[in-house]
Amino acid sequence: MHTCEQSIFIEGVWEPALSGSTLAVKSPADGETFNVISKGAKPEVDRAVAAARKALSGTWGTLAGFERGRVMCKLSALILENCVELAELEARDTGKPISQARTDIQSTARYFEFYAGAADKILGDVIPFLDGYQVMVHREPRGVCGMIIPWNYPASMFGRTIGPALATGNTVVLKPAEDASMSCIYLTKLAHEAGVPPGVLNLVTGLGEEAGAALSQHPGVDFLSFTGSSEVGTIIQTAAAMNHVPCVLELGGKSPQIVFADSDFERAAQTIVNVITQNAGQTCSAGSRVLVQQSIYDPFVELLKSKMSNVRVGAPSADLQCGPVINKTQQLKVQGFLDRAHTDGIEVLAQGSMDESAGPTGYFVRPTLLGPVPTTHELAQQEIFGPVLAVITFEDEAEAIAIANGTNYGLVAGVWTENGARQMRVAKKLRVGQVFINNYGAGGGIELPFGGVKRSGHGREKGLEALKEYTVTKTIVQKHD
Ligand code: NAI
Ligand code: MG
Secondary structure (H helix, E strand, C coil), rough: CCCCCCCCEEEEEEEEECCCCCEEEEECCCCEEEEECCCEEEEHHHHHHHHHHHHCCHHHCCCHHHHHHHHHHHHHHHHHHHHHHHHHHHHHHHCHHHHHHHHHHHHHHHHHHHHHHHHCCCCCCCECCCCCEEEEEEEEEECEEECCCCCHHHHHHHEEEEEEHHHHCCCCECCHHHHHHHHHHHHHHHHHHHHHCCCCCEEEECHHHHHHHHHHHHHCCCCEEECCCCHHHEEEEEEEHHHCCCCEECCCCCCCEECCCCCHHHHHHHHHHHHHHHHCCCCCCCEEEEEEEEEHHHHHHHHHHHHHHCEECCCCHHHHCCCCCCCCHHHHHHHHHHHHHHCCCCCEEECCCCCCCCCCCCCCCCEEEEEECCCCCCCHHHHCCCEEEEEECCCCHHHHHHHHCCCCCCCEEECCCHHHHHHHHHHHHCCCCCCEEEECCCCHHHHCCCCCHHHHCCCCEHHEEEEEEEEEEEEEEEEEE
């Protein structure tokens, strides 16, 4: 791919930053700079928001739903046609193993396909009212949507946010993460090629504190969608409050995997280790705590140990289970948790191994199983965002539920038991946005409403549920006698 000094896209035109500044694009596998992107800031955000506002009343605003859907179907097809290049770029930019990158690109295409099919089915309501009145509830687009997305799944987050926004007739300004913007640049090019009109999708690359802050504070933005840390989520929600605009926040998690004595050990252990090492543990919904019933501690933890020891870490091209983490800061953050666990006397139960492709300049971390971890310890409470799994024990169902709900987060939970009544009892008592019974993550499941409670955020993305976030109702009351 050519260099990206002109990675800002406003009203159908690629531009550099007004300041002429750029940011280095590094590969987490070796720390090498392989490209540059424009460092956009407030001036570019101002123009991008103005372009998005103008486009709302242009052709996009007058297209029928099925016409928007056709453009999105074309984009979906283009993404699949470019899957190899996009996956290589995503793997290089984020460090994820190439097959995981390929899966992400396929899910990006699926988002556009899914929401294309919904674009002509955004239905309103007719409400029976008093005699002589006709009441209709229309669903209208929010308007200009400001999207701020993170670096862990850049391409699929592009689909997850922009898919429902375009399907419902909104226009967009996207600020991708400074650590991984390349696939978003590529996807924006494809969107233009697919026929998304100028101004409907604008892209401003740059830093969170500059471009991101300018976008979230902009009075011309009607709706904000943010995925990232809980800390920045607070900043975004504060900015949204200042302008009285709604926001969807998808923040972190400390999701529990609850393993009861009557579970299928083999399936549970393999899935739990796969999930925490996928994307090097940098997944908001990663199951990072495994709650094991005391009566099966020894055999189940033995199984977890052997699975964790089998995990190999290497460069994206080696296509192993686990790649590097995104940057030096993240590597030091994860290492800090491991160092403090050591100081606190928490035992390392097992670690994965480094492949020869994991060179010394890459941001590699050995996947680690630790335990038993007290429920109050930071390993049991805080989001690590790395391939680190904490084992916690419980005696009975009531205690498992209390521990599972006993953090500030509430995103996802896994329940492993063959007892059907217990499956549903526990699922109903968990304060989270998704519960998986005898599976976890369902391969991303773009059809499935997703989001958190507590410090994991609010609002729902994915599935048809997201369409409600990207629209607002207008009730029209007509008196006709
Ligand atoms: P972050 O929350 O700072 O970055 C996410 C996005 O927010 C990026 O696009 C960034 O440019 C933008 N941003 C940062 N500061 C901003 C501001 N003041 N105003 C507007 N936008 C801003 O995440 P970071 O620093 O990269 O990672 C730190 C920790 O956050 C991770 O260790 C992890 O625990 C958590 N995280 C969680 C994610 C999730 O999917 N839930 C994704 C990324 C990070
Ligand atoms: Mg940050």
